Amino acid sequence: MSAAAVETGRQPMRLRGTLLGGLTPTAWLYWAAVVAPAALGILVAADHVETIDWRRFAALAVLASVSQLLSFHLNRRRVFHPAIVFIVAGALLLPPELMILLIVIHCVPDWLKQRYPWYIQTFNIANYVLSGVAAWAVGQAIGFPASPGREAVAGACAAVTFVVANRLLLLPMLCLGRDLKPRETGLLDGEDVTIELVLALMAVPLAHFWSDSLPLAALALAPLFLIHFTQRAVLRLEEASETIVEQNASLEEAHRAVIERSTAALEALSATVDARDTYTAGHSRRVAASASVIARELGLSGDELDIVEQAALLHDIGKIGVPDAVLLKEGPLTAAEWVVMRSHPEEGARIIERLGYLDAVVPGIRHHHERMDGRGYPEGLLGDEIPLAARIIHVADSLDAMTTKRLYREERSFEEALEEIRRGRGTDFCDLCVDAFERAVAKRLIGRLTLVQEHAA
Template identity: 45%
Template sequence: MVAMVSAAGIGAGVAGLVLTWTSKDLLGLLAIIALVGIGQALALEVDDAGSISVSAVGCLAGAALFGPRASLALALASVAVEWSARRSEIHRVLFNMGALTLASLAAASVFKIGDLTPGGTEHRLAVAGLGLAAGAAYFAVNMGLLSVALALEGHERWWAVFKERFAWLLPHYLVYGFIGGVMALAYEAVKLFALGVFAVPLVLMRKTQEAYLKHTQRSAQKLRQAAETIQSQNVSLELANKLLKERSTAAMESLSATVDARDSYTAGHSRRVQQLALAIGRELGLSQAELDLLGHAALFHDIGKLAIPDAILLKPASLTQDEWALMQRHAEEGARIIDRLGFLNDAVPAIRHHHERFDGTGYPDRLGGEEIPLGARIIHVADALDSMLTTRIYRAARPAAEALAELRRAAGTQFCPRCVGALERILPLETLASDADRTPVVSVA
């Protein structure tokens, strides 16, 4: 791309010089070239988008006055001054020379249309009006080629680069073109005096651009600082939120342990149910995110028992109908407590429905089959196994083989068959039968 633009621009500039060469008014041509060099020396840096200078006015005036023969010389003057200030790489210098030459040739072609109008007022109006079109052509060629080069270098879309970096300059180049046309008309009338007269407004224009750019840069700096402040605050909020979640989770774990500790027979129950549930979940192929959620739900599945009086929770005899109704409320109470935390909302359904039966006769909502959340079905099986293997105040612990047989017998009515099957695969019968300890042996991956 760089080589093609450089070769095309320089080649076209040489052709224009050779084909349209005349020694007429060399002093005027040199004056325009000097004006372009001075304008480029006063160029304003525009962040990483390059620079903007009033040298384009001189290039456009030269295109109007001297046509294609001035294009290469004007581009060379502009690039030479820029290189002396910035010491750009040679390939960038050649690219800029090619692009500026092609832009000047495009502007000269537009001004050439003015030759078709008769002399006098109509000619002057045509040249002034064509200055706007010449400025647009100069802008389109120069900034278009630069946008394509930057897009290829940064692997971006050229149109996006053009809109973001250069589109805002179009009004400036329209004004440049108009002033260049008027300068050409004035030069025809008073020769070099016209260039001196127009030097003052060009300096004022440059001052205006400088003030505008400084204001824009200050505004951009303020926006960047505001963005950095917002980013810093977001990071602080994220850290605070993470700390709050960790402390809230720790507090809930302590409450869960407190529930288990109310009855010496159930100490550690929630932790064991969590381990069993996670092992079943892994066997069923749950994702890590789903396992994390299941772990929280299993750990807090009995948190609602905080609302159950000790007289009912620790009663050694059978519960009355009213007492049983109150005991059943612990699933709903637990869901309500966890829901209020705000960051474990997705664990709420598993906590609420971990006592639903597969045949639809459980509580609290009498859900059945696949209507019951999978997490709740897993916790139901893990909870039942640990309960049967644990000595309770109202009964002794059951043998491991008998507990697994009970789960298998109730699969499809009380328990989810998939979850029972997964439990059987991770807790082989012979392992349970030979387990001297009451705590289940779980193959945790």
């Protein structure tokens, strides 16, 4: 693991302090203590190039360098590179000077790709060199190559040594440079350590079955490429899915905003229709309030209650098409004028239907003047054929109409209106709705005081 690798998204580490690169004096001393012996090892390795086994070294160098550009994502925040497989294999197969050169070469692609600051990349190379030398020493001490059993033990110990040394060398740098506690660095995370150990241990069978055959070397890289590109494809799909979800959420929010604004505009239009007649100003709002109480008494809630309230608020919106000469006439209407007046439920339903998103309230608007005995309009529906929302609105609408002064008559008292509604039970009004209305009256949810307050508002 490199110093940069512990940052989310593999960004270069940000160290505190005021010196070059943001390192404190203590962190710089530790940096020098790690880099100096590694630099000496690199110089010694460069002086022994005559011992190079070019084919083996070249194959490992290519594999390690290319694999450094690959990545395995445990999740969006934790990224692993399979280069450790070939570094540990190099520690088992190559003499120390070649293994050191292998490490230096394998860091070049990552340096060019990530553009880390020089002091971070220098420390990373030094860390890899010292960890690799430690792994080589352990492997040689136990015996590699040797008998299969001993070779497996030597390889496993070398792999573990590399992982442990790499993390132990990096730990003080992060603690000193970023003022972190050991557990805060992420280097002691059990899941991370386990995954890195598994990758390092993959070097043992690779080293055991190693051949100078380049096709076989390329074959060792094939599964890593497969995993890398498969995960990249999965990540792209996840990102695309998240983008779609975000876009859908934005569209839904925009749709809700449009609906809210459109509904508000309709409510304002309905209020404007009421305001054409000073005697009916606020009528729709009062009907909606009474209808809501009756609906609650009937046990309606949620969407069903919302439908009743919206339909009641918009029930007279069709009157926008009724001429003032008819709507504001002081005397009785003629037969022809009644035809025009009685068209407002259908006209209101057509207005709302054109919107497309308030379809559920249309039946309540269209049928709020139907009667239980079939003598209502516009379709003469009978009994339960009338939508429940329309039956509720019919009671609330009739109550407000009777208790409101009109051009052609005085208002009636609440008690008179209540008695009229009772008389119309089963013929004009729905029994269930009348019962619910009377329960609301008994609870003082609807009554003279309530109506006076609503009229005043």
